[in-house]
Amino acid sequence: MTSKPAAQSHWNLDEVVAGLREQRARWREARHRSLDSGGREFPARDVMQTIMDQLCGALFPMRLGPAELRAESEDYYVGHTLDTALNALYNQVQLELSYTARQQGRDVAEVPQQARDITDAFAAYLPIARGLLDTDVEAAYEGDPAARSVDEVLLCYPGVMAVIYHRLAHKLYRLEAPLLARIIAELSHSATGIDIHPGAQIGSRFFIDHGTGVVIGETAVIGDHVRLYQAVTLGAKRFAAAEDGSLIKGQPRHPIVEDDVVIYAGATILGRVTIGKGSSIGGNVWLTRSVPPGSNITQAQSEQHSPSASPPPGF
Structure with a gap:
């Protein structure tokens, strides 16, 4: 059996790659930027989406968690999921803080501890967030005659999902991780059509009906x-x-x-x-x-x- 020859590109990729490299270099030079760290400088949207999916599951495990979850293993699932999500969040916070420190000419040596402090404070906030979100879910159920249950509004209403994301984004914003907060807000915006800046201060029992x-x-x-x-x-x-x-x-x-x-x-x-x-x-x-x-x-x-x-x- 003879092997087939490797497929050849017809898109002049060497020239395209070189041209893109030149444009990146020009952009970075104009802004006095370099890639001295050797790796990714910024938090990643896809990682933050995974973290948010995990946090939503941990906040509402029997409704937003995995389909196979059973009540007897609820605490184990919440603990395991939070451990995974918070470790990933800690890494993303480090990326944001390191980038900010470099842009401001500050030493990055303190970044790991600062990131740990932010992640610790965020984790401690999660029970408070759940309490606030319970009032939001109740407000949505009580405020919409078409709603048949609190479970329906949590599972189906884009306004409720947008508020879940906002409660978490706002806390990160207050903890001085504004880029991560804005990424979370824009993930929510893309999914729901509702645009809430993470800096907005919102009280309890908040309901956005329809929402778009x-x-x-x-x-x-x-x-x-x-x-x-x-x-x-x-x-x-x-x-x-x-x-x-x-x-x-x-x-x-x-x-x-x-x-x-x-x-x-x-x-x-x-x-x-x-x-x-x-x-x-x-x-x-x-x-x-x-x-x-x-x-x-x-x-x-x-x-x-x-x-x-x-x-x-x-x-």
Whole structure:
């Protein structure tokens, strides 16, 4: 039997590879970057997705864990899964901290201990996260007459899944692992169509109904027992700029939504405004002003108070 000749490429791959190498070198040189570490510099999206799948299973083992899991082995599964997930998370935290230290010209010697401290604090938060998420699941069940059980909303509702991801991403954000937090948020965004920046502060019993197109900005503050419907935006009205024209980052620029507020589909609320406790914001309302507690804002009322030419939203 004669062997077949190896397949030859018809795509001029040597030239393509060389061209890509040249472009990478040019990009790194312009930004004073190198690959001195010899390995990967950044956390990996696929690794973070695996970690999130494991964390969701550990938080809700009999519903989001493996199909073959039995109650008698629940604790063993949770412990084993968390050990795997947290060790992987520790490695990803190290990558982020090492990259940040190099960019800032700091010594990376302290990174392993810093990564361990962050991972320890994150692990300790998981029981608290489960308690918060139980209130979110209950709010979704109680707030939707179509829901037949709390199990249904946990297994099926994209709004609930987005909140699970956000609770975990927000903790990492607060622990100063913002890149990992943002990766988790974007994994959720890709899967659910719901875009919640990990910096957003969200109280208990939070429910996003339907969910597609919801946007919640970095500095938004949301109280307890708040319900949003699809295509709601809690965005920024404008961005402050420095003298050189660069955007000033981190300043409060998104709405504050107090307790017991309902915001209906398509509403857009922009800027550091406050939606008072117990208010109801109607569908398709465009709002750039604060409203007092107990307000009931409709589209017609919003138009009466809006300027004739409103600036485009920023997120």
